[in-house]
Amino acid sequence: MSRLIKAGALVLRARRLGEKDKLLTLFSPEIGKAGARAPGACNVKSKLAAGAEPFTFANFLLYRGKSLYTISQLEVKKSLVGIRGNIRGYALGLYMAELVEKTVEEGEAFPAIYRLLAECWHLLNEQKGDGDILARFFELKMLDLLGYRPHLDNCVFCGQAKAPFYWNNSCGGIFCGNCARGRTRMALSAGTLAFLRSLQAMPAGKVIKMRAPTGQKRELREILRHFLGYWTGIESFKTQDFLRKISDE
Amino acid sequence: MIFSPAITRLIEALRRLPGIGPKTAQRLAFFVLSMRKEDVEEFAHALLDAKKRVRQCSRCFNLTEEEVCSICRDPRRESTLLCVVQEARDIYVIEKTGQYRGLYFVLHGALSPLEGIGPEELKIPRLLQRLQEGEIKEVIMATNPNVEGDATAFYIAESARPLGVKVMRIGFGLPVGGDLEYADQLTMSRALEARREMF
Ligand SMILES: [Zn+2]
Ligand SMILES: [Zn+2]
Numbered sequence: 001m002s003r004l005i006k007a008g009a010l011v012l013r014a015r016r017l018g019e020k021d022k023l024l025t026l027f028s029p030e031i032g033k034a035g036a037r038a039p040g041a042c043n044v045k046s047k048l049a050a051g052a053e054p055f056t057f058a059n060f061l062l063y064r065g066k067s068l069y070t071i072s073q074l075e076v077k078k079s080l081v082g083i084r085g086n087i088r089g090y091a092l093g094l095y096m097a098e099l100v101e102k103t104v105e106e107g108e109a110f111p112a113i114y115r116l117l118a119e120c121w122h123l124l125n126e127q128k129g130d131g132d133i134l135a136r137f138f139e140l141k142m143l144d145l146l147g148y149r150p151h152l153d154n155c156v157f158c159g160q161a162k163a164p165f166y167w168n169n170s171c172g173g174i175f176c177g178n179c180a181r182g183r184t185r186m187a188l189s190a191g192t193l194a195f196l197r198s199l200q201a202m203p204a205g206k207v208i209k210m211r212a213p214t215g216q217k218r219e220l221r222e223i224l225r226h227f228l229g230y231w232t233g234i235e236s237f238k239t240q241d242f243l244r245k246i247s248d249e
Numbered sequence: 250m251i252f253s254p255a256i257t258r259l260i261e262a263l264r265r266l267p268g269i270g271p272k273t274a275q276r277l278a279f280f281v282l283s284m285r286k287e288d289v290e291e292f293a294h295a296l297l298d299a300k301k302r303v304r305q306c307s308r309c310f311n312l313t314e315e316e317v318c319s320i321c322r323d324p325r326r327e328s329t330l331l332c333v334v335q336e337a338r339d340i341y342v343i344e345k346t347g348q349y350r351g352l353y354f355v356l357h358g359a360l361s362p363l364e365g366i367g368p369e370e371l372k373i374p375r376l377l378q379r380l381q382e383g384e385i386k387e388v389i390m391a392t393n394p395n396v397e398g399d400a401t402a403f404y405i406a407e408s409a410r411p412l413g414v415k416v417m418r419i420g421f422g423l424p425v426g427g428d429l430e431y432a433d434q435l436t437m438s439r440a441l442e443a444r445r446e447m448f
Contacts, residue, residue, distance in 0.1 A: 013363055014396075018268035020431065042428045044394060044436060049426030053396045084399040087407070091362040098363060238365040245367030246404075 003064045004072070007031050010118060011056045012097040016042060022052045024071070025101055026060065029111040033104050036062060036069040048074055054097060055080040055121060080125035087246055089124045092131045095239035096120055096138050102234050103146055116141050119204040129208025132217050137199045137207045139224045144200070148172075148231040152197050155179055163190055167223065169230035192219055256282070308379075310355040310372050312337045320353060327351040329386040333376065333405065335359050335393055339429045343391060346438045351389070354379065359397040360404055373405060380412050387415045389444055393428050394421040406447040417444040 009028035017023040022041040026034045041052035051058040051074040061073040083090050100117055104110055120138050124131060143149055151173025154161040158179055165174040166185035174188060195212060212220070229235060252260065256278055263274040281289060305311070306318035313319070320326060320340070330351025334340055337355050356371045368374065379385065390405060392398035406416040420443030421436075432440065 016267075018270075041426065043431040044421070044425050044427035044429070045431070045433075046427060049395075051426070053426050055396060081399070084396055085403050087360070087400060087404040090396075090400045094362040239362040241365040242360075242362040242367055245365075245369065 005031070005062050005064060006059065007062060008057070008059050008077070009034075010114070010121070011052065011054050011058070012101050013094075014038075014041075014053050020046075022048075023068075024052055026069075027100060027104070027114060027117070028060075028109075029114040030109060032107050032109040033101065034062075034069055034107065035067070036060070036071050037065075038071045038074075041071075050079065051076045053079070055083050055093060055125070057118070080121055082125040082127060083121070086127055086131075088243070089127060089131045091239055091243050091246065092135045093121055093124045095135060095237060095243065098237050098239045099139070099142060099228075099234075102237075103142065103232055110145070112145050113142070116145065116204070123204060123208060130211060130217075132221065133199075133210045133212060134204075134207050136217075136220050136224055137202075137204065137210075139228055140196070140200050143228065143231065146232065148227075149200075150174075150196075150227060152193065152200060163193075164188075165193060169227050172231075188223075189219075192216060192223070195220065196223075305355075309353050310337075310357060310375070311340055311353060325350075328384060330389070331379070331385045331387070332389045332391050333402075334391045334429070335398065335401075336430065339391065342429055342432055342437055343441070345434050346441060348438055348441050349389075351387075356392070356401070359392055359401040361397055368404070371401075373408070376405065377408055377412075380409050380414050385414060387417065389417045389419060389441075390447070391419050391429065391441075394419070394440070395426045395428070398429075402447070410448065416447045418447050419444050 007028045007030050009026040011024050012027050013025040015023045017037060020040050020042040022038040024036045024038055026036050028034065038048045038052040040046040041048040043049060048071055056076060057078045059075045059077060060071055062069040063072050083093050096117055100113060104113060116138065120134055123129060123134055155176040156171055156173040157175050160176050162176065165176060165188050166180045167174055167188045168184050168186065171183070174193065195216065199207065199210070259278045259281065260274045263269055263277050264271060269277070302314045303312050306313045306321055308317050308321040311318045311320060327350045331354050332343060332349060332351055333354045333356060334343070335356050335358060340353050340355070343349050354376055356373065356376070358366055358371050360366060360368065360371070380388070388409065390402035392401045402418055409416055419440040421440050
């Protein structure tokens with residue numbers, strides 16, 4: 001097998017490595033998640049510098065090493081520079097990247113997740129719609145793609161479809177009053193459930209039309225944060241800490 | 250290979266330096282051991298002395314041995330103009346152009362969601378406080394021309410908007426990426442000249 005490969009990828013993360021290099025986490029529909037060294041990319045004059053940044057889509061020429069790729073050339077296809085103009089959108093975009101980075105195994109191709117992230121990043125770049133709602137949409141779709149889709153249609157235990165419904169992280173979905181006996185549970189308001197259902201069913205392009213009051217957005221965020229934590233085993237996200245720091249809630 | 254405890258300690262200490270891997274740390278440690286005793290003493294003394302004397306300027310957070318750095322104390326500098334940089338070393342890149350006559354402010358980093366570094370971990374609250382004092386009329390955001398530097402500049406510009414200060418961004422034209430510390434004199438001069446109002 002040739003040690004030189006071509007791949008289209010987006011950059012999830014860029015860290016400084018040594019004196020002038022950068023260590024990138026690439027995510028490609030062909031080769032999946034991969035670590036790649038971008039030699040000299042800290043230098044403003046480097047040909048790699050402009051592409052060695054998050055929110056970049058590029059074609060890479062990669063040299064396969066023992067544990068890392070080394071970038072030999074890159075051609076930037078698109079830089080989502082609009083994201084930088086809004087700190088919240090910027091942090092949400094990186095939260096999506098962190099979620100992908102933490103849930104996808106190295107070298108595992110996952111084109112559907114790639115498309116989802118690309119789509120959501122483009123929407124953040126255009127600064128359309130509510131970024132927080134887009135992040136909830138992203139979480140729901142990620143759960144779906146990772147095989148942890150929360151069951152929201154009817155009671156997970158008996159199948160009945162009449163409200164009110166309850167929720168806990170470990171049951172994998174909503175459950176009815178009868179099945180709630182003896183279980184830890186929280187009540188799920190009809191409005192929040194309807195919101196989750198519509199997010200789960202809609203394509204990314206429609207999410208920008210969705211709006212919700214601050215209280216409901218907080219509820220949605222907490223529900224999904226705990227659910228995601230339970231099923232993926234990821235306890236914390238640096239980007240969520242950051243979002244809390246810049247929040248004026 | 251097993252090293253003596255003292256050598257291991259030296260290697261470990263060297264490894265804490267940025268860009269030093271285990272191999273380089275070993276090489277450096279053996280080099281130190283081959284040096285003359287007086288030179289090693291001078292080396293250790295220089296480390297301790299610099300650490301003891303150098304601190305952050307109380308006005309701009311540049312590195313200095315004084316309470317207030319020489320730039321902040323210089324009466325010939327334009328006191329209504331403030332250039333915001335990520336690191337103290339970036340000041341030298343801009344000073345070398347000889348084009349800038351205002352004051353500086355060092356953030357000591359950039360906003361970084363993936364590292365969890367928010368405004369409070371940087372000097373951003375102190376900067377906004379400084380702008381509130383009213384003497385500064387124009388701010389030049391000279392954070393790195395990359396994603397983090399841009400996002401930090403936009404965040405500060407947005408926060409400073411209600412204060413009525415004019416906020417400019419150095420211009421590199423297209424997104425370039427990279428760190429300011431590696432910009433040569435000509436590139437830096439051009440970027441300063443090409444500065445534009447952010448809003
Ligand atoms: Zn039931
Ligand atoms: Zn000073």
